[in-house]
Amino acid sequence: MSDDQSVLSQLRGTVGEKHVLTEGQATAPYYEDWRKKYHGTALAVVCPANTLEVGAVMRLAQKHGLAIVPQGGNTGLSGGATPSGNARQLVLSTRRLNRIRQIDTANDTVTVESGVVLQTLQDVARENNRLFPLSLAAQGSCTVGGNLATNAGGTAVLRYGSMRDLTLGLEVVTPNGEIWDGLRALRKDNTGYDLKQLYIGSEGTLGIITAAALKLFPHPVANLTAMMALPSLVEAVNLLAQAREALGPGLTAFEVISAPCVPLLQKHYPNLRWPFSDPCEVAVLMELTDHDNEAHARDQLERLLMRSMEAGDVLDGVVAESVAHSQTLWSLRESISEAQGLEGAHIKHDISVPASAVAQFVAQAQEALSQAAPGARCAWFGHLGDGNLHFNVLSPAGADPMPFAARQNEINEIVHDLVVHHRGSISAEHGLGQLRRDENQRYKSPLEMALLRQIKSAFDPEGRMNPGKVIA
Secondary structure, X not given: OOHHHHHHHHHHHHHOHHHEEOOHHHHHHHOEOOOOOOEOOOOEEEOOOOHHHHHHHHHHHHHOOOEEEEEOOOOOOOOOOOOOOOOOEEEEEOOOOOOEEEEEOXXXXXXXXXXXXXXXHHHHHHHOOEEOOOOOOOOOOOEHHHHHHOOOOOXXXXXXXXXXXXXXXXXXXXXXXXXXXXXXXXXXXXXXXOHHHHHOOOOXXXXXXXXXXXXXXXXXXXXXXXXXXXXXHHHHHHHHHHHHHHHHHHEEEEEEEEOOHHHHHHHHOOOOOOOOOOOOOEEEEEEEEEOOOHHHHHHXXXXXXXXXXXXXXXXXXXXXXXHHHHHHHHHHHHOHHHHHHHHOOEEOOEEEOOHHHHHHHHHHHHHHHHHHOOOOEEEEEEEHHHOEEEEEEEOOOOOOHHHHHOOHHHHHHHHXXXXXXXXXXXEOOXXXXXXXXXXXXXXXXXXXXXXXXXXXXXXXOOOOXXXXXXXX
């Protein structure tokens, strides 16, 4: 029996025959990323059912010199969960680690395994009259482990923070198969280095997150959505400041949509009705949650809208009259990425700058791109409330998109140089993965890269955890 066959036999003995996938049709979904940009192969896809099985798989991998590529829902946008094509790798899927271990409403915490789908977690919290606030377009298929690995943000960061802010403790399996039980559901624990924060955002390059203790919140009584048309991004930034002052912690989301996104939505999703008849440069989608009552929330939101319209900062606006109306407005925001994909090849950016610098950054980036690539469409949208824009650039309308897509490195440099000029980040919530790994070295100082490599070496001295991702 060859060494590979021996490894497969031992893996089957560990997790069960049907949970070691080697055939092309069964493994294909695991070997390609969601965007179909990255492809690879591995010796097998292994699907352990619990933490002990993960530990056993990791020990076998270490014994036989196999690298491990962790994968949750495989919804990432940076190629962080795709194998490289080196056959001496295993894809370790966490999808069978899908138990809700404990929900503690007195402590407002829930302990879940890493393969739990985000929407399942949201539903469990709601059934217990609690809120788990992380909300993403992919919430029906992304997993808690993937959310932790990329420090997912989503639409409610403005009020609740990212996964770093929502996590109290972790359970992690190390590269040599040891299990660290850090599932302490404590809001205060000052007993040394905060190890969990090293694993959050590490994209599986340090170990396998198998469970997490997460924060819950009281479920709001009212949840209202409004969409507003504005003359420019400058007014949108001003409106953000006004909304924070008027609505306080009730301001949950503050999203922005640029004018070039609208024709893409109308072309590819004609059933989604744009609420404004007159054109506008920017639309803002705002969400307010309230623990008093809906009438109080609606009064606050409508007063803000009227003051802003009287001041000329807002041209038009609509407050959702029902849950269905709110979902329709959110569908516009959440369909933009798909509409851009249907339009053809485009160059994605997931950047963040201080909210106060967003308008200046966008103006400078659009001007630089108009000179470098005349006719290119800057169809940006995203989370203005926390300074995170998906600053995507499409080829000129009617032109062959492929020559434009071939200029990706040039376009990236133009955009990212400006991001760093404004003390921003080239990856706000999607992670580095394979997509931004090399670019990151361009913008990080030699000292910072050296410190990152020291952490990687300390946690994964053999370099077997998700090789080729995050750090070269």
